[in-house]
Amino acid sequence: MMRKVIGILLIVLGLGYVFVSFDFLPAIGDSSAPAHKHVSDYYIENALKDTNSPNLVTAVLADYRGFDTLLETTVMFSAGVCVVMILGSKSPLRKRYLVPKEILKGKPYGGIPAYKTVNKDVMTTLIEILILLYAIYVLLHGEVGPGGGFQAGALIALAYIVNVMVAPDIKPLFKFTKINAVAAAGIGVFIYAFTGLLTMFAGGAFLEYGKLPFPIPENDLHPVGIMMIETGVAIGVMATIITILIAIIERVRFDDDRN
Amino acid sequence: MTGIEQFLADKGIYFLTFFLLSLGIYGIITCKNYMKKLIGMNIMQVSAIIFFLSLGQKKGATIPVLLEGLTNSDAYNNPLTHALMLTAIVVSLGTTGVGLALLTRIKEKFGSVEEEEIIRRQDKL
Numbered sequence: 001m002m003r004k005v006i007g008i009l010l011i012v013l014g015l016g017y018v019f020v021s022f023d024f025l026p027a028i029g030d031s032s033a034p035a036h037k038h039v040s041d042y043y044i045e046n047a048l049k050d051t052n053s054p055n056l057v058t059a060v061l062a063d064y065r066g067f068d069t070l071l072e073t074t075v076m077f078s079a080g081v082c083v084v085m086i087l088g089s090k091s092p093l094r095k096r097y098l099v100p101k102e103i104l105k106g107k108p109y110g111g112i113p114a115y116k117t118v119n120k121d122v123m124t125t126l127i128e129i130l131i132l133l134y135a136i137y138v139l140l141h142g143e144v145g146p147g148g149g150f151q152a153g154a155l156i157a158l159a160y161i162v163n164v165m166v167a168p169d170i171k172p173l174f175k176f177t178k179i180n181a182v183a184a185a186g187i188g189v190f191i192y193a194f195t196g197l198l199t200m201f202a203g204g205a206f207l208e209y210g211k212l213p214f215p216i217p218e219n220d221l222h223p224v225g226i227m228m229i230e231t232g233v234a235i236g237v238m239a240t241i242i243t244i245l246i247a248i249i250e251r252v253r254f255d256d257d258r259n
Numbered sequence: 260m261t262g263i264e265q266f267l268a269d270k271g272i273y274f275l276t277f278f279l280l281s282l283g284i285y286g287i288i289t290c291k292n293y294m295k296k297l298i299g300m301n302i303m304q305v306s307a308i309i310f311f312l313s314l315g316q317k318k319g320a321t322i323p324v325l326l327e328g329l330t331n332s333d334a335y336n337n338p339l340t341h342a343l344m345l346t347a348i349v350v351s352l353g354t355t356g357v358g359l360a361l362l363t364r365i366k367e368k369f370g371s372v373e374e375e376e377i378i379r380r381q382d383k384l
Contacts, residue, residue: 007288011281018277027269029318031333036317040339044332048325056323056338061345072346079353083360145324150349237349244356251363 051209052222053143061148062226066207069229070192073236077185080240084182087251124167131159132173139234143223149230153188153237160242164249178250181243188236195228272313279306291374293365297358304351308344315340 026033047059061069135155138147163172176184196207204211209225210218260268279302286299315337321329323338362372369377 003289007285010284010288011278014277014281014284015274018273022270022273025270025273026314028272028313029269029316031317031320033314035314035340036332036337040337041332043338044323044335045330047338054325056325056335057341057345060338060342065342069346072350075350076353079350079357082357086357086360086364146322148345150345154349154352240353241356244359248359248363252366 051226052219053226055143055145055147057146058142058148058226058230062229063207063209063222066196066229069233070189070196070207073189073192073233076237076240077189080182080185080243083244083247084178087247121167121170124162124170128159128163128173131155131162135159135234139230140227142230143226149233150237152230153234154241156234156238157241157245160238161245164245176239176242176246178243178246181239181246184239185236185243188232188234188239191232191235192229195225195232199225273310276306276310276313279303279309282306293362293372293374297355297362300358301351301355304347304354308347308351311340311344311347 026035043056043060043064047056047064048054051059051063053059053063132155135152138155139149139152142148142152160172160174160176163170195209195212198213199208199211200206202211202213207225207229209222212221212225214221214224216224283299283301283303283306286302287296290296290299317333317336320334320336323335323341325335329335365377366372369380371377371380
């Protein structure tokens with residue numbers, strides 16, 4: 001009871017604070033707001049010249065703020081490692097079973113749905129391929145249109161999740177073990193950092209794509225560098241999501257699991 | 260537009276995002292179930308994301324992908340907020356994953372994710 005009062009009080013105070021302080025906040029859509037001045041204008045006007053990437057979000061994400069994205073990918077990787085370490089210890093098998101007793105009491109088949117259609121398996125194979133195609137499109141299209149590495153990684157992971165959660169019986173397109181998934185996340189981060197080191201070896205600063213040691217015109221080097229780090233980010237995010245999924249699925253067993 | 264309509268168009272989204280934030284905090288404070296607390300934390304993160312994205316909007320502007328012959332900076336939404344929130348979404352996914360892993364361990368140790376149950380069994384351990 002006390003908690004609810006405190007909670008409602010907090011909401012009232014918070015909303016009241018907004019009522020008091022909304023004069024500080026700029027009107028939505030006002031193009032002279034402080035957020036749109038200074039560095040944002042510079043990004044919009046010079047991104048094509050500086051980075052040769054029409055998608056401004058990718059230009060900001062991968063080029064101007066490359067360090068930020070590198071550490072963000074590292075955060076994802078360390079989250080995956082964290083999950084593996086938290087759930088890595090051995091525990092008595094009995095404790096791992098989740099038995100939703102109240103729900104299952106009156107139901108036949110022990111919670112497994114009685115309807116069995118072939119539809120689910122067929123549709124999963126179709127949808128998986130479509131999701132993967134779309135993920136590759138989003139990854140390769142990330143410089144000239146909406147898209148990028150994070151989204152592509154999440155989509156590839158979605159294909160895997162659909163496979164594991166919806167249709168565990170059919171043969172998967174690609175399969176990961178927990179160790180492989182963590183290793184893949186590390187490889188993703190490594191590709192990113194290696195791109196930065198490559199520019200350093202060629203005599204530039206860290207992540208200065210114009211100095212990449214490839215025999216192509218300098219104007220094309222920026223898209224190549226951005227594509228390299230986007231691939232790294234996609235692999236890292238995909239592998240991290242799959243790691244979290246596998247780690248939790250291996251540890252927790254529902255009583256309607258097959259094995 | 261009348262005054263109130265103008266006010267809602269300019270500042271209304273702030274109330275909605277702050278309401279979402281308060282909803283998340285309320286859920287974290289009041290819910291006794293740790294899973295629901297985690298969901299409340301996610302709602303808070305979403306409210307912060309929407310707040311940032313609405314700050315990045317400009318009236319009559321298009322998405323931040325450059326078009327031929329359109330170089331005016333007022334014609335594009337702010338790309339900075341989009342880039343920042345893109346990474347924030349992914350990091351919120353990572354934190355949720357770690358939270359779920361911790362919940363799994365709590366469930367194994369105490370046999371429940373309800374707060375009262377956990378406190379009751381904590382005395383016995």
